[in-house]
Amino acid sequence: MSLSVRIRKRLAAFTLDVSFDVERADRVVALLGPSGCGKSVTLKCIAGVMRPDEGRIVLNGRTLFDSEAGVDLPPQSRRVGYLFQDSALFPTMDVLHNVMAGVREGGRAERRERARRELRAMRLDGAECLRPAQLSGGQRQRVAMARILASDPELILLDEPFSALDGYLRWQLELDLADDLRTFPGGAVLVTHDRDEVHRLAQDVCVIDRGQGEPLTSVHELFARPRTVAAALISGCKNVSRARVAGDHLLACDDWGVTLACADAPGPRVTHAGIRAHYLTAVPTEPAPAVPAPTGEKGTAPTPGARRQPHPVRGGARDRRHVQHHRDGADARWRAAALRVREGRVGRAWRRHPRDARHRAGLRDAAVRGNFGRRVRPCMTRLDATSPTCG
Numbered sequence: 001m002s003l004s005v006r007i008r009k010r011l012a013a014f015t016l017d018v019s020f021d022v023e024r025a026d027r028v029v030a031l032l033g034p035s036g037c038g039k040s041v042t043l044k045c046i047a048g049v050m051r052p053d054e055g056r057i058v059l060n061g062r063t064l065f066d067s068e069a070g071v072d073l074p075p076q077s078r079r080v081g082y083l084f085q086d087s088a089l090f091p092t093m094d095v096l097h098n099v100m101a102g103v104r105e106g107g108r109a110e111r112r113e114r115a116r117r118e119l120r121a122m123r124l125d126g127a128e129c130l131r132p133a134q135l136s137g138g139q140r141q142r143v144a145m146a147r148i149l150a151s152d153p154e155l156i157l158l159d160e161p162f163s164a165l166d167g168y169l170r171w172q173l174e175l176d177l178a179d180d181l182r183t184f185p186g187g188a189v190l191v192t193h194d195r196d197e198v199h200r201l202a203q204d205v206c207v208i209d210r211g212q213g214e215p216l217t218s219v220h221e222l223f224a225r226p227r228t229v230a231a232a233l234i235s236g237c238k239n240v241s242r243a244r245v246a247g248d249h250l251l252a253c254d255d256w257g258v259t260l261a262c263a264d265a266p267g268p269r270v271t272h273a274g275i276r277a278h279y280l281t282a283v284p285t286e287p288a289p290a291v292p293a294p295t296g297e298k299g300t301a302p303t304p305g306a307r308r309q310p311h312p313v314r315g316g317a318r319d320r321r322h323v324q325h326h327r328d329g330a331d332a333r334w335r336a337a338a339l340r341v342r343e344g345r346v347g348r349a350w351r352r353h354p355r356d357a358r359h360r361a362g363l364r365d366a367a368v369r370g371n372f373g374r375r376v377r378p379c380m381t382r383l384d385a386t387s388p389t390c391g
Contacts, residue, residue, distance in 0.1 A: 001025035001187040003155060007045050007055035007065075011038065011211065016052075018042050018213035020206045022187055029216070030190045030202035032234055038211045039191040043157050046189065047082045048075035060154055081148035081156045085163055087140040089132040095119065095143050096128040102147035118146040122176075138169045145180065156181070156188040162197070174200060195236055198222075207231045232274045243273035 003022040008015060016038040022029050031039040044050040046057055048064065051072060057065040059080070064073050075082075089098050099115035106114065119128065122142040132140055141161055148156060161177070162170040178201060181188050190202055198205055198219055205222050207214045209230035217227070226232040232240060241255035245268065251260045253273050260273060 001154065001185075002058075002060055003029075003187060003189075004056070004058040005042070005046060007042070007052040007057065009041065009045065009050070009052045011041065014038070014211040016041055016211040018206070018208060018211075020213065020216040022189075022204070022216075025185060025187050027204050028181055028188045028190055028202045030192060030198045030205045030219075031208055032192060032195065032198055032205050032222075033208035034193055034234065037208045039193075039208055040159055042208070042213075043082070043159050043189065043191050046155075047080050047157055048073060048078050049082070079152070079154045081151060081153035083141075083144055083148060083156065083158045083161050085160050087132070087144040089140060089143060089147075091132055094129050094131055095124065095135070098132070098143055099147045099150055102151040104151055114150055115146075118150045119143075121149075122146045136169075137165050138173055141165070141173060142176070145177070149180070149184075154186045156184065156186065158188060158190045160191055160193075177201065193234075195223075195234065207234060209234075226274070229272050229274075232272070237274040237276050239275045239277070241273050243270060245270060 001022070001024070005021075006019045008017050010016075013036075018031075018038070020029065031042060033039050041050060045052045046064070052065065052067065054067040055065070056063070056067070059078070063069070063071050064078050064080075065071060090101065093101070096112070096115055096119070099118055100111045103111040103114050116128070119125065122145060124139065124142060124146065127135065127139065127143075132143070135143065158177075162173055165173065174197070181201070190197070192198060202219055204216050205219050206216050207222070207228070207230060209228075214228060214231060222231060223235050226235055226237065229240060241253040243251050243253045243260075243266075245266050246252035246259055249262050249265050251262055251266050251270065251273055252258075253260060
């Protein structure tokens with residue numbers, strides 16, 4: 001399969017100027033660009049739905065359009081399959097007759113058998129009698145693809161076929177479409193503004209920005225070495241700076257205030273530099289200081305009875321006030337408990353065991369002496385015989 005496209009068409013906002021050549025049948029070409037840049041207009045000019053102002057379109061040696069020679073074949077004579085965004089099925093026909101409408105040759109029985117064969121290949125065996133309104137979005141797209149393949153096209157044009165589908169259904173249809181394009185003997189041109197679809201489905205790409213088409217390049221070359229600022233931005237590069245040549249293999253980036261050392265010598269026409277986020281690696285300038293062990297050498301257990309290191313406070317004054325507030329609250333609860341013991345207002349759980357009298361005596365002595373400092377620790381459940389006295 002060979003395709004040569006050179007067209008110009010004046011539009012309201014800009015003039016469309018696109019040129020590219022495809023020489024291999026196993027290559028899927030993607031027209032990549034933002035919305036409203038002229039991608040779908042290019043596809044319609046190839047299909048014959050729209051007429052360019054000037055230029056030439058040749059498919060497998062057949063001239064589809066030539067403004068100088070006055071050649072402009074109708075869409076039905078170009079042998080080009082067009083998959084629209086909304087599938088464009090006939091709403092008054094069932095699935096079987098929609099696919100039969102695409103079969104070009106043979107009698108009614110032969111066309112019916114060819115349509116059923118294409119539906120089986122699309123896993124739509126039980127949907128022959130359904131209308132398009134009774135199908136899901138993915139099923140309608142598969143019916144439209146079966147109708148295209150039934151017409152034996154030399155070229156398939158895909159105009160954002162997954163834009164109206166949800167994420168899961170889009171992924172399933174992408175897998176099916178990739179298999180169909182792999183077995184299709186002709187070529188395909190895909191229109192999209194999603195660079196992930198370009199990665200998964202296409203081998204070559206032509207970037208279009210405000211009607212101006214760039215030279216055809218491979219998908220790997222687009223993401224590794226984009227030629228223009230528009231190609232860098234549409235491929236996902238977000239870090240772009242104005243740049244100028246500062247010497248051999250040196251590039252001064254004015255917006256970043258740095259000078260980059262390049263592996264390849266930058267050409268004289270370089271105006272911008274771009275860096276993708278995954279190209280950068282964080283490297284520490286100094287080794288991190290070692291944390292000292294609590295006592296003794298590193299890795300040894302602390303000596304029994306040694307003074308413990310205070311637990312670090314996570315924040316500033318706010319966290320310190322938070323800790324002090326809890327300590328003051330504990331002291332206040334401890335004073336209230338000692339006051340209840342001194343006044344004889346003690347709960348039943350404390351009167352149940354005679355051994356708690358010693359603790360009540362200790363609380364009474366603490367209440368008399370006013371010893372409510374850090375040595376006094378609150379016990380919120382109950383005091384038992386093993387707890388130290390408060391003296």
